Amino acid sequence: MRERFAQLRSLVEDALQMPVDERAAWIEEACGDDESLREEALGLLRECATQDDFLEPPPDGVPAAPLAPGSRVGAYEIVRVLGQGGMGTVLEALQDKPRRRVALKVLRGGLLSKAAHERFRYEVEVLGSLRHPAIAQIHDAGVEEAGGALGGVTWFAMEFVPDAATLLEHATHKSLSRSDRLALFLHVCEAIEHGHQRGVIHRDVKPENVLVDGEGRVKVIDFGVARVTDSESIEATLATQADEIVGTLPYMSPEQVAGKPIDTRSDVYALGVVLYELLAGERPIDVRRTDLVTSARRIIEEAPRRPSEVRPELKGDLEAILLKALEKEPARRYGSAAQLADDIRRHLDGRPVEARPPSALYQVRLFARRNRALVGSALVVLLIAIAATVISLQFAFSSKRAEKRAGDEAKEAERQRDRFEVLFATQFGQSMDAVSKHARDMMLLLDGPPVAKRMIADTIERLQSLEADADGDRAFTRGLVDAYVALADAVSSHGNPEPNVADEVLGAMDRALTLVQAMRAADPGSEELRHLETDLVARRGLKTIVVGGGKGGGLRVWVERAKKALDAGELPAGIAARANLLLAKDAVLQARSQLAPKARDAADRYFTEQIRLLEGLAPTDADARIDLAVAYGERGLTRHHKIIRPKATEADMRRHRNLVLALVDEDPDSVYFRCLLGRSFCYLGHALMNLDPGTAFAPSFERALEIFSSLREEAPRHLLVLQGYAFALQGVGQAETATAIRDHKKGSPERVQLLETVLGRWRRAQQIFESIDAVGRLSLEMKQNLTKLRAMGASIEPIVRRGATKRENPKNGK
């Protein structure tokens, strides 16, 4: 069957390449006396030579020839080609009756079905009903069927705009001033609003669709045409014309790009982009030279560039107006083109505008929402949020100085100042809170982006330049201290070393300490400042351990200072708890290095004190709850390493897990909390194993592995996730080893096989740990663990290898 088909195919295809009158003769000759082959080939040849549209997909090209000047489309005589785009051609044409000049837009593709024809007629009627001086009227539209002279096209006859220039061309050529540009733009808004009032969304607002005629009048073209021709959908446009979308994409609203339903506010967004370009000369999101997928993602996710970054003079009202029109969420934009126009008018009249610059807090919230799944750029975005806070700080301060100058009457100035301080403290405090809350969920990437390092350095520099402005102002300096600390926390938390940014983190902490010391020098009696300094000393010591992995000198200084401060007594519980944590961690380090045999007892004592203090704070303080949950785990770990108190270890680990469960309950999206939870199950598994190797500890490890496996899908390069996943693999392996030893005879194939699985898990865990270690970011605890893992692997490797040899050569084994 196949052979015969191939024979026929080659016969017919060969014949088809010959002149028509030689084909039959050639087939006769090639077939010789195989009569049935000849008959069939000739039959097929006839079928193949039939020229019709059988099975041919709908044609979609506009043939060039029939659109030449002098030719006709329907009742129109073509005068000249005005423009040629991906989707079709725009022509200047003369209508027979009434005799008038029109712009004829001819698009590729006819209509598929009869039902579609009806819809088309209806839509065109609606569009024809739009009558506004700033809208180019649509006179008529129609379809030339496939097979007709044009091979399937849709055409629109529109009001002809004489001597037309696009909006941007006009503004550039006439060198319009900013207020002239705004006045012109108001007409565009009115035209769009007119359509909206009649239920028509333009769908393709872009500078090319806003013409200005020879008299300087605005004419919006193609109103609603995108809907009728379906070209507003990214998928339809993509299908035929990649180059068309390049022109349209930058003006598409995020919801349009995402393929979600759109409404009039989508046009408001596009108006925002047009106004941005009209005023700043650039687009808010530059999607040139990026592929479509990336461009689409950027439009959906990326915040527009602040207009003032492009043109500093746009700072203030116009910037606020533009950013409001360009909000990602339709609900946050102007509700209509008319509202946008109203705000522009307010600006022109010097009245206060409705648009407000987004607060730092709002930006942080936006960040948090975008980064639910912790995408790669989280670190950068967080730093931007901090930078934004710093900038708003700067702004607040400069307006405050202005107040100072203006306030001649001392009393009034004082009053203003007080009011400002309250406002400032609340606003700034809130922003910082939000930042550090999400800092806990900071993405710790396996290969930390170098951009982050630069961002941190920039932010520090900015803060430092503000120090000079502080001018002895206490509230302001406090704000700076908070900013430094928040910055350091944001990029280094969760106990993993951060060699990449170690200098910046410690540098930020040192700046904060220097500021506080200067404040104390000016006011030595202040208890508040003494507390603050102690807090910073403890934080600085902890950072030394975290970012540097405890290596290098310098730690002693902070430990001694913290001890002294604790001895002096009368510290707020939170600060005392932190100081105790530093002492405990220091003791743990000493215990690790085995130079101090009693160090573990000391660590236990300090942790216990920390826990006591935190228990008091936890009911009212969310941060204390987190610290407390972690503290139980750490004390449990200390006890675990001491081995002699298995019951107490287990109790700590249970409490640890329960507290973390409560945290996850509070914030189920937090990757950090879920990492803590996974790890707490590992700890509990280990504690149970130590308590009684016969108990069922396997489920704890399995639960941990489950948690980390699902986290791995969400944040595959997150350090804590990777580390936790390896840790869980190791634990599950340990549980399986116990099962192998308990349930299967020594040397039995089942036991060997199970151990082989275990070895596989451990190898994988080992690889993960080693890859983290390779970039210098494996935590001390896990480093120690890696050593243990290697030893465990080495101990079962020979058994597995013997088993494998036995399987391959069964006769040699006994």
Add this chain to the structure above:
Amino acid sequence: MNSGSGESVTELLARVAAGDDQAAEAVFPLVYDELHGIAQHLMSRERGDHTLQTTALVNEAWLRLGGANAENRDHFVRLAARAMRRVLVDHARKRNAAKRQGQRAQPLLTDVLEFWDDRQVDLLALDEALERLGERDEDVLRVVELRFFSGLTLAEVGQVMGMSERKAGLAWTFARGWLRRELQRGGAHDA
């Protein structure tokens, strides 16, 4: 978007590119689901869908299934053409069933189907004829799927199939002739 084995479409396509037929089988249902989903999605938007072309569906599916990896595109397009055939034939079958029960059919692909109705092409009969064609020559079948179900130009078909445009054109002409004969006589023959 995950297959049973948890591999991404991009990974699967890379394996298809390396000649792994199992991977092609694994990725097919994903492509089908995606195309079907997009068709559903478009349907829910009540648009003037007369210019909807199957090419649009395929492109959209490509974007959604990780179109970033351009080197796999040809493999994807070949798979998508087959998936598109399934989607259209399934819709035709459903529509016919709905018609029998006197219900109104879903609007979207109906337009595409009506287009072929207007041209008197019975998609279900065509599908059967294509089965027979595939038994005889897999390459010719692919050419038909790419041209008819995905609406590719002959140049594109050639590119995807790794043949010249001229060769693709010849194969298409032959296939049309063969299919026309096949549909006329309802498939009762040998070659």
